[in-house]
Amino acid sequence: MDNLSTMPKYEAYKNSGVEALGNIPTHWKINRFKNIFKFGKGLTITKENLQDEGVPCVNYGEIHSKYGFEVDPAKHPLKCVHTDYLKRSKSSLLKHGDFVFADTSEDVEGSGNFTYLNSSKDVFAGYHTVIARPKSRINPRFLAYVIDSTSYRNQIRKKVKGVKVFSITQTILKDTNLWFPLEAEQTTIAKFLDTKTAQIDEAITIKEKQIELLKERKQIITQQAVTRGLNPNIPMKDSGVDWVGEIPKHWVLKRLKYVLDERNERSKTGEEPLFMMSQIHGLVVRSDYHVKEEVAASNIDNKIVYENDLVFNKLKAHLGVFFKSNIDFKGLVSPDYAVYKPKAYIHDMRYLEVLFRHPKYIEQFIIRATGIVQGFIRLYTDDLFDISVPIAPEEEQIEILKYIDSESEKFDIAIKLQVQQIGKLKEYKTTLINSAVTGKIKVNNH
Template structure:
C-alpha cells in the first residue's frame, strides 16, 4: 500500500494473536467492555412485509449493503408496528452494529453493518446487535471491527462445518485495541475520507461492468434473432417475443428441436464425501464448474438417476428453480447427475447446442420465461413450459457461423469485464490494507487534514 504516512515513534507488544505491536500509548481491552449485546427479532422471512418498520436481516448484512446501512438509501423489507411494543429491545440506534450470526463460509464470519442514520429500524432474524457504550466514536469501532486483525479472531473462534455460527459469547471475548477518544476520531475521519475515494473508483468500475454486460447482451440477442447479414430480407416471425427474423429462418417450439427435455433427481439425495458429482443451480453459474464446492452422491443413486436423465458432453443444462433460465453447455467428459432444479436438454440435428446456449441468454427467451410465471408466487419453470419456448432457427451451418462470430466478438467484452473485476479486487485489497494500517497504528494519521492528497 502506497502512503505518505510514517509509523508511530514507539510501539509495544500486545501479546494478542494476529495483531503484534501497537503504538506505545494505546490500550487493549475486550469487546465486552465497550459494547452491550442483544438479539434481533425472533422472526422468519414469512414475517416480512412491504410496509411498516424497516427491518435489517442477516441476508442484507451478507450480500447487499455491508459496513453501513441507511434505510433512506437502502431498500429493506418491513415488519408490522406491533413489534414496537412487543420487541423494543431489537430497535436500533445510530451507531449500532448488526452482525449476521451465521455464514455459509468462513470468510463471511463476522460480517456486519452499522446503522448510520436516525431512522426507526429493527434488527431482524439471525442477527446480533452490538451497542457501543460510548457512541462518540462509533465510526471508529466500525473500522476496527472491519480490520483483518479483528476478523481473523472471529474466524478462528466460530464453530461449524457447513454453516458457521457467531455467538454473543464469541464477540464478547474478542480482543480489541484503542487509542484515546481524540485519536479515534482522527482515524475515523481519515478512513472516511480515504475509503470514500476508493469506493468511488470501485463504483465506476462496477458501472463499467454493467454497461459492458448490457452491450454484450445486445450483441448476443441481435446475432441469434436477426443474424449476421444486415441486408438479409426479413419477415414477421408470427411470435410476439421474436418480432421480425430473416426470411429463410424457421420458428419452432423447443420440443420440435430436441430429443430429450428432462429434469434431475426428484428425491432428496444422500450426500457423501466421495462419490459421483451432483450438480445444482449454483454449480452452473460460473464459467467453470468448481469441483471443490460441488456435492457428491453414492454411485448406486447415480445409477438410478441416469436411467431417466443421463447428461453427456454437448448437452445443455438449464436452471428451472431458484435462479431460473441459466444455461450451461456440458463441455466436460466426467460422469455426473443433476438435482430437480436443473433440466437436461438433448438437441436433434436442427439445433446446435452452443447456438441454443446463446439463445437462452436473450431478452426474447426471458420474456417467455417471466411472462409464463409472472402470475405465480413460486419461482419454478416447469418442463412443459420449457418445451413450448419458441426459437428462431437458421440453417445449422448458419448457426455454427453465428456461434463462431459470437465467440470472437464476446472475447473483447469478456476481457474488458475481467480487467474491471481485477481493478475492483485490487481496490478492495487496498481498502482492507488501509483500514488495518490505520486502526492498528501501523501508520500515524493524527495530523491528517481532509484537503491533503494521498495515494490510495
C-alpha cells in the same frame, strides 16, 4: 491510490500484547471488548413477524448482505415489526451508536459481520443478532472501522468453531481486544477513512457499471448474430411471426417440432454418472462439484443425456436454466429435466442454446409455460415445440458460432480485467483501513 509504505508513521511504537494486532503507537490504549460494551439480544422473531410498516428492524440477513458496517433507516430500507414491540421488547431497541452482530455465519470470513446504528430513530435488532452497546461515550465511527479491520476480525476468526455454520457468541466477543488513540485522533482517522473509502467505493461502482455495459454489449452482439446473421447489408424478409420480426431473406423459419426431438431414453441400471445444471459452468458431472454426492437412492429410470443434447430444467426454463451438453459421454438427469436432440436443420445445439437466451425467447417460455409447481412455472415440450425459430444454413451457423466465440473471448478478457481491478481496490481498502486504525500509518488532520 496512496502508497501506504510512503505515508507518515508515528514516532514510537510498543508491543500491544495482542497477536493479531502487533505493535501500536506508544500512547494508544488497549482494552477488552467486555469492558467497553454491555450486551443484549435481538428480538425473538421469525421472518413471518416482519411487515412493511411499523418500527424498522435490522436482522442478520441485512448485516451479511446489505447494510454491514452501518445502518440508517433514512437511507436503508428495512422491514419492520409491529409497534407493539415498543412496549414488550424495549431491551432489543437500539440506540445511536449501538453495534449489532450477526450471531451466525456460513463461513469463517463472515464471522464478526456487524453493523452499527448511525441514526437516532427507533430501530430494533432482529433475529439472530447480538447487541453490543458502549458503556460510555465513544466515537462509534472510529470503533466501527476498528471492528471492521483485519486485525480485529482475525481475533474472532481464530475463536469461532463450526462446520456449516459458525456461531458468534457474547463470550467470543467479550474475549477480544480493542484499541484506542486519543479522542481527537479517533475523529481524524474516521474522517480520513470516510473520505478514502468513499473514493474507493466510487471507483469500484464505476468498474461494476463498466462490467455490466460489457456484458450488455456482449449479449447484444451475440443475439444479433443468431437472429440477423453477420452481414448487416443482407436483404431481409418478414418472418411472418410478429414477435420474431424480420430475418435474413435466405433463412428459414421453422417450428421447433421440426427441429428437435425429445429424448426419452431411460437408464436401466442407474449406473451412468449423474449430471446437474450450474449457471456458471453449464451442464456438469455432479460428483465433480460435490465432495459428498447428494443423489437419489436409485437413479434407475432417470433420463439419458448424450453429448450435444440440449437439456432444459422444465421448472426454470424462463430463468435461463438450460444448457447444451459438452460432456463427451452419456449421463443422467432427473425427471424434472427435458432432454432434446437435433432432428433437422441444426448441427450444433449450442446455436439454439444461444438463440434461446434472447429476451424474446425467454418471454415466449414465460407466456407458454403453465401452472405453479413448488413456486416455478413448468414449460412442457408441446408448448416449447410450438415456438418458431429463424435458422441459417448449416455453414452459416458454424460461422456465427465461431464469430460469437471470438467476440465473447474479447469481452470476457475485458470483464476479467475489470474484476481483477475491483479485487485490487477491495484489497487496498482492507489494507488501508487496517493500517489507519492500527497506527501503521499516521493520519494527519488537514
